[in-house]
Amino acid sequence: MKIVRTVSEMQQLSKSLQKEGKSIGLVPTMGYLHEGHQKLLREGRQQNDILILSIFLNPLQFGPTEDLDRYPKNEERDIDVAKNENVDIVFMPSVEEIYPSEMSHNISITKRTNILCGKTREGHFEGVVTVLAKLFNVTIPDNAYFGLKDAQQVSVVKAFVDDFNVPVNIVPVATVREEDGLAKSSRNVNLDTREREEAKYLYRALLHGKEFVEQGETDPKIIISAVSQFIIEHTHGKIDYVDLLSYPNLDHISEVTGDMILAVAVKFNGARLIDNVIFNKSGKLLYT
Numbered sequence: 646m647k648i649v650r651t652v653s654e655m656q657q658l659s660k661s662l663q664k665e666g667k668s669i670g671l672v673p674t675m676g677y678l679h680e681g682h683q684k685l686l687r688e689g690r691q692q693n694d695i696l697i698l699s700i701f702l703n704p705l706q707f708g709p710t711e712d713l714d715r716y717p718k719n720e721e722r723d724i725d726v727a728k729n730e731n732v733d734i735v736f737m738p739s740v741e742e743i744y745p746s747e748m749s750h751n752i753s754i755t756k757r758t759n760i761l762c763g764k765t766r767e768g769h770f771e772g773v774v775t776v777l778a779k780l781f782n783v784t785i786p787d788n789a790y791f792g793l794k795d796a797q798q799v800s801v802v803k804a805f806v807d808d809f810n811v812p813v814n815i816v817p818v819a820t821v822r823e824e825d826g827l828a829k830s831s832r833n834v835n836l837d838t839r840e841r842e843e844a845k846y847l848y849r850a851l852l853h854g855k856e857f858v859e860q861g862e863t864d865p866k867i868i869i870s871a872v873s874q875f876i877i878e879h880t881h882g883k884i885d886y887v888d889l890l891s892y893p894n895l896d897h898i899s900e901v902t903g904d905m906i907l908a909v910a911v912k913f914n915g916a917r918l919i920d921n922v923i924f925n926k927s928g929k930l931l932y933t
């Protein structure tokens with residue numbers, strides 16, 4: 646396994662691999678790998694000749710009051726995980742390598758970001774898309790793998806590659822969960838014991854909402870309110886949002902129709918957690 650830390654080396658390597666006719670899969674991450682990332686790596690390993698893991702804690706996607714400083718890190722363990730998953734190349738550049746000087750262009754996003762996390766995390770998705778534009782240009786992947794816990798990210802990134810004809814296939818991968826249902830996330834380690842215990846109710850709340858759809862409820866407001874009530878009853882967390890939207894367009898809907906996402910964000914002292922389920926109008930899950 647090769648570790649590459651500079652943009653120029655990575656780009657040259659990818660260009661020559663591409664010339665040799667090798668297909669390239671990229672799993673972009675911010676490190677502190679967990680089983681969710683491992684699932685992305687396994688899919689990437691199966692579907693490509695060359696598997697690249699990028700590890701870069703991207704400051705551009707964190708707001709001034711967000712948890713950049715508290716974001717967990719463990720480079721050594723991440724490298725071990727990469728070896729175990731048969732990664733070919735780990736691309737782990739420094740911040741200076743990725744952002745050597747102030748940029749003279751910025752990406753502004755006009756759709757899919759004025760709701761859910763985009764509402765409170767100003768500039769977050771612009772930061773995500775900016776770093777991905779760089780990572781795609783540097784690693785030149787055929788396929789890039791993204792976890793559906795961040796379904797809004799998947800939706801925004803897919804729109805970005807479609808808008809700009811970026812020749813990368815975006816592969817969404819189902820959320821990996823702990824035994825009690827909590828979605829795996831690097832941030833979970835920042836929860837205290839009580840918060841960790843309560844955190845399992847996020848997924849249960851989503852399933853509770855989905856049950857309403859299965860039973861024929863068509864009014865999004867009733868479903869959203871049932872999910873909110875469930876979270877309030879079972880946790881001390883502060884609800885950031887609960888919403889039911891069309892998927893992947895993320896438009897508000899006045900009645901249950903087509904494919905939809907039921908999504909929540911809840912702030913605990915230790916971490917702000919997000920989760921979602923994506924299902925059709927009969928309540929059948931689309932990704933498992």
Ligand code: PAF
Nearest residue numbers: 673674675703773776795
């Ligand atoms: O999902 C993440 O970990 C990040 O948003 C990503 C895609 C690696 C971009 O920094």
